[in-house]
Amino acid sequence: MSDAELLVAKNVSVSFKIHGQYVQAIEDVSLSVRPNEVVALVGESGSGKSTFATSIIGLHDLTLTQVTGQILVNQRDVLNLAPAEWTQVRGAEIGMIFQDPLAALNPLMKIGDQIKEALAVHDVYQEPQYNDRVIELLNQVGIPFPERVANEFPHQLSGGMRQRVVIALAIANKPKLIIADEPTTALDATIQAQILDLLQDIQAENGAGIILITHDLSVVAEVADRVAVMYAGQIVEEAEVGELFANPKHPYTRSLLRSNPSLDNESDELYVIQGTVPGLTHIDHHRDMFLDRTPWLPEDVRQEQDPKLAEITPGHWVRGNAWRVFKFADED
Amino acid sequence: MWKTILRRLLIMIPQLFIVSVLVFFLAKLMPGDPFSGKFGPNTDPAQIAALRKAAGLDDPWTVQYARWIGNAVHGNFGDSFQLKQPVARVIGARLGNTVWLSLLALIGTYVTAITMALVAARRENSRTDHALVVYNSLIYSLPAYLFYLFGIFIFGYTLGWFPTSGTVSADANGFFPVLGSRLYHMILPALIVALISTTSTFSYLRSGILDESKQDYVKLARAKGVPENRIFSRHVLRNAFLPIASTMGYAITGIFGGMIIAETIFSFPGIGSLFVQSVLTRDYPVVTTLVLFNGVLAVLGGLFSDIIMSAVDPRIRIS
Amino acid sequence: MEQAKKTAPTLRNALRREFQQDQVAQFAIILLLLLTVAIFVGALFVPKTAYTDVNIMNQYLPPMTDGHIFGTDNGGKDIFSLLVVAARNSLTIAFFVTVLILALGTIGGLVTGYFGGVFDLVFMRFIDFMTILPVMMIIIVLVTVIPHYNMWSLIIIMTLLGWFNTVRLIRARTLVEVNRDYVRASKTSGTSNLKIIFREIFPNLSSLIIVEATLMFAGNIGLETSLSFLGFGLPANTPSLGTLINYATDPETMTGKPWVWIPAAVMILLYTVLIMMIGQALRRVADQRQSLG
Numbered sequence: 005m006s007d008a009e010l011l012v013a014k015n016v017s018v019s020f021k022i023h024g025q026y027v028q029a030i031e032d033v034s035l036s037v038r039p040n041e042v043v044a045l046v047g048e049s050g051s052g053k054s055t056f057a058t059s060i061i062g063l064h065d066l067t068l069t070q071v072t073g074q075i076l077v078n079q080r081d082v083l084n085l086a087p088a089e090w091t092q093v094r095g096a097e098i099g100m101i102f103q104d105p106l107a108a109l110n111p112l113m114k115i116g117d118q119i120k121e122a123l124a125v126h127d128v129y130q131e132p133q134y135n136d137r138v139i140e141l142l143n144q145v146g147i148p149f150p151e152r153v154a155n156e157f158p159h160q161l162s163g164g165m166r167q168r169v170v171i172a173l174a175i176a177n178k179p180k181l182i183i184a185d186e187p188t189t190a191l192d193a194t195i196q197a198q199i200l201d202l203l204q205d206i207q208a209e210n211g212a213g214i215i216l217i218t219h220d221l222s223v224v225a226e227v228a229d230r231v232a233v234m235y236a237g238q239i240v241e242e243a244e245v246g247e248l249f250a251n252p253k254h255p256y257t258r259s260l261l262r263s264n265p266s267l268d269n270e271s272d273e274l275y276v277i278q279g280t281v282p283g284l285t286h287i288d289h290h291r292d293m294f295l296d297r298t299p300w301l302p303e304d305v306r307q308e309q310d311p312k313l314a315e316i317t318p319g320h321w322v323r324g325n326a327w328r329v330f331k332f333a334d335e336d
Numbered sequence: 337m338w339k340t341i342l343r344r345l346l347i348m349i350p351q352l353f354i355v356s357v358l359v360f361f362l363a364k365l366m367p368g369d370p371f372s373g374k375f376g377p378n379t380d381p382a383q384i385a386a387l388r389k390a391a392g393l394d395d396p397w398t399v400q401y402a403r404w405i406g407n408a409v410h411g412n413f414g415d416s417f418q419l420k421q422p423v424a425r426v427i428g429a430r431l432g433n434t435v436w437l438s439l440l441a442l443i444g445t446y447v448t449a450i451t452m453a454l455v456a457a458r459r460e461n462s463r464t465d466h467a468l469v470v471y472n473s474l475i476y477s478l479p480a481y482l483f484y485l486f487g488i489f490i491f492g493y494t495l496g497w498f499p500t501s502g503t504v505s506a507d508a509n510g511f512f513p514v515l516g517s518r519l520y521h522m523i524l525p526a527l528i529v530a531l532i533s534t535t536s537t538f539s540y541l542r543s544g545i546l547d548e549s550k551q552d553y554v555k556l557a558r559a560k561g562v563p564e565n566r567i568f569s570r571h572v573l574r575n576a577f578l579p580i581a582s583t584m585g586y587a588i589t590g591i592f593g594g595m596i597i598a599e600t601i602f603s604f605p606g607i608g609s610l611f612v613q614s615v616l617t618r619d620y621p622v623v624t625t626l627v628l629f630n631g632v633l634a635v636l637g638g639l640f641s642d643i644i645m646s647a648v649d650p651r652i653r654i655s
Numbered sequence: 656m657e658q659a660k661k662t663a664p665t666l667r668n669a670l671r672r673e674f675q676q677d678q679v680a681q682f683a684i685i686l687l688l689l690l691t692v693a694i695f696v697g698a699l700f701v702p703k704t705a706y707t708d709v710n711i712m713n714q715y716l717p718p719m720t721d722g723h724i725f726g727t728d729n730g731g732k733d734i735f736s737l738l739v740v741a742a743r744n745s746l747t748i749a750f751f752v753t754v755l756i757l758a759l760g761t762i763g764g765l766v767t768g769y770f771g772g773v774f775d776l777v778f779m780r781f782i783d784f785m786t787i788l789p790v791m792m793i794i795i796v797l798v799t800v801i802p803h804y805n806m807w808s809l810i811i812i813m814t815l816l817g818w819f820n821t822v823r824l825i826r827a828r829t830l831v832e833v834n835r836d837y838v839r840a841s842k843t844s845g846t847s848n849l850k851i852i853f854r855e856i857f858p859n860l861s862s863l864i865i866v867e868a869t870l871m872f873a874g875n876i877g878l879e880t881s882l883s884f885l886g887f888g889l890p891a892n893t894p895s896l897g898t899l900i901n902y903a904t905d906p907e908t909m910t911g912k913p914w915v916w917i918p919a920a921v922m923i924l925l926y927t928v929l930i931m932m933i934g935q936a937l938r939r940v941a942d943q944r945q946s947l948g
Contacts (some may be wrong), residue, residue, distance in 0.1 A: 095561030107552035477879030630789040
C-alpha cells in the first residue's frame, strides 16, 4: 500500500519526573501522518505539542521521562528502540526542523560541514557525493551562492537563511517523515511565508509527510491538510483543515479562532480568553481542563467526567459533550 | 583575522607605555640611586653631587624616562646595587629556571583541570562531582603557601621523596644526570602548584560542558542521527573549550606571580625568589626591572589571549 | 485548595530559613562566631610584653611547659599569646580591607553600570588594565617604600589594588537590573537617579554582595598572611598569622619545632573552611533569590 502511514501514534502518554514524582504532561494522544500530508498540531505553550514531537523522535530525557502507548514510524515500533538503533532512524527516516535557527546550528562549524555530518552518519549518500549533495540541498532550500555559503559560519547568515539551512539539515537524507517544530515562529512575517512555501515544495518533491507544530492559526490555514488542536496535554478537536475553520466545535477551538485578529472581524476589540493555561502539576486529565476557563457554562457541563474524543462527522473528532451547549459569554 | 591582530597590537602600545610610566614612577618612589653604595663616609658630598649631575639624575623626569626606556629597549637595565653586575645578567641567570618550572606547572595544571572537569561533568551531581567542586573551592580559598609548606613537610622531610630546595644536586655530572636531577628538583614544586591552580580552568570547563550539552544545536545533531560519543567530542567538548582559550594568556602571567611565593619556599633560584630577595636587600634596579618585566608580560598575555580567541572563534574572526 | 501566600521572601527570612535547614552552615557560623569573639576578647588580656620581650632563656620550649600552651618561639615568646594577637591582627586587616573594597567596588560598579556612556567606556578600560597588572609585586614594593608605615597603610594599599574585580561584578549585575521594568518605571516617573541606585537597585544586589563578602574575606586573610609570610606585611612588632608561619621556612623549625608554626596554619585552615561552609549556604540563598526574580 503506497499510502501506508508514515507515523502512527496511538494512546501516547508522556510523564515527567518532577521533584521525584511523575507528572503527566500529555495523555492519550493519537495521531497519524500519511505521505504528502501536512498535519498541524496546534496549541499554546504548555499544551504539550512540543513534548509530543520530542517523544516521536525519541529525544526526550530517558531518565526523567516515561512514554507509554504505541509509536510506529514506517510500521516500526520506536518506543523501545536502543540508542544505536535510534541513530539510524533519526535523520534518515525522521527529520526534525527546530524553532530557533541561531541556537540550532553549531556556531563553530561551517554550514557545509554540518550538512556533511548529517550525510556521513547514514548510508543514503556515499562520501564522493557529499559535496554535490551539499550544493544540491542548499539550492533546494533556496540559498543563493551555495558554494560560498557552504564555507561560511552560521553567524554570517541572516535569520531566514539559517532556517533554510536547518531545513536542509532535516531533509539531507530524504526522510519521509518531517517534524517541523514551530519553524516560522522566530522569523519575520515576510520570511515566514517563504519558509512555508519552501516546506510545501519539499513535500511535493519528496512525498514527505509533515507534522507541523505551531500556535499560529494563519500558518495552519496556509499549509495544513488536517489539524489537531491540543490543550493541557490532550487533543480536544481534530478535523480536516477546511472543516475545522468552517465548523469549529470544541469551546477551545472556537475561542482560539475568535481571538485570532482577522480582517473579516467587524468588532474593534480583541477577544481574550479569560484565565490562564494551567501548570503541569495542576492538570487533571479526568476532565476537560479548558472548561475551567468558561465559568458561565453550567456546572454539570463543566464537570463532565473523562470526556472522550468522538467522531461527530466523518473525519471530525471532538472531545466531550460541552460543545453541544457551548456559547460565548457575550452570546445572547 | 589579521585585522584583529593589528588592532590588538595597536591597543597594546599605549598599554605598554602606561605600564612603563607606572613602573618608572614606582621606581622613583624607591629611595637610593646608583651612587648610594659606591662611596665611603669620607667622600666629598660636592663630588657626589657632581657625579649625580653628570649621570643625568638631575634632569627633568621626561628626559630620565626617555633615557631609561631607551636603555631598556637595548637590554640595559642598569646595574644591581647588591651584586655589582648588570641587572640583565642577574635576571638572565635565573630566568631559565622560572620558565622551566612555570612550564611544568602549567602543563600539570591543564592536564589535571581538564581531567577533573571531564569526570565531574560526566557525573553531574554525583558524589564525585561534588567532591571535585568542593576540592576546587578549597584550593581557591586557601593561601598557596600553606600547601607548599605542608607539601615540603610531608613529601620532602617526613617521607623524603623529593628534595626540598635548589635546582640540581651538587654531585650530578654529565648531561643526563644533570637533566634528571633538575627535573627531580622541579617535580614537587611544579606538582603542588599545578594541583592548587586548577580552579578556574576546572569550573569554566565543567560549566561549559554542562551548558553546551543543553543547547539546541546538540539536540539537532542528535536529530540528525549523530551517535552520542561523537556528539560529545565534536560538539559539546569542542565548544566548551572556547572560553578556556581566552584564559590561557592570563594563566601565563598568573603563574609568574605565583612563583614569587613558591620559589621562596622551595629555595628555588628563579626570578620569583630574586624579586623577594631584591626587595629585602633594597636592590631597586633589579626590583624595578622585574616589575617592568612582569607588567609587560601581563600586557602580552592579554594580547596572546585575544589572538587565541580570534583564531578559535569564527564569530570573532569573521565579523 | 489553599492558595499559597505570595510574598517575596526578605533577605533576612531567606537567610534564616537556609541556616535553619543547613546543619553544616549552622555549625560553621556558631564556631566561627565563638572563635572570633574568643580571639578578640583574649587579645585584650595579652600584655604587649608577651610578644615584644625577648627571653632567650626560654627559647623553643615545647608545648605545655612552664604554662606555655603552645610552647615558645626562637625569642622565648609565648606562642599562644602570639597566636591570639596575630589572629586578631590578621582578622582585623582582612575585615577592613573587605569592607572598604566592597564599598568602593559597589559604588563604582553601581555608578558606572547605571550611567553608562563615555564614563563607563573609559572607566572599564581603566579597570581592565588594572586587573592585568601584577598586584602582588606592586603591593610588595609599595609596602617597602611607603614612609611611616603602619597597619592602616597596609589596609589602604590592599584596598586600592584589590577593588577592581568587585567593580566588574557589581557592574555586571547592575546592567541586568537597569534593564528591568521597575527601574524603567522609576525613571519615567521622575525618581532621582541617586534614589533609584541606592533605594531600588542596591537592595537587589544585597545577596550578591554578601556572598562576595564572605569569599573576599577568606581571600584577604590569605593575601595578608602571604604578604606577612614573605616579610612584607605588618610592621616588625605587630604579629600576624603569616609571620608565625614564616618560621616554617627554616627547615629545622619546620620539622623539629612544629608547634611554632602549625597552630597558625591550622587557624588559617579552620577559618577558611568555616567561611567556605557559610559561603555555600549563602550562595544557595543568593541563587534562589535570583531565580525568584
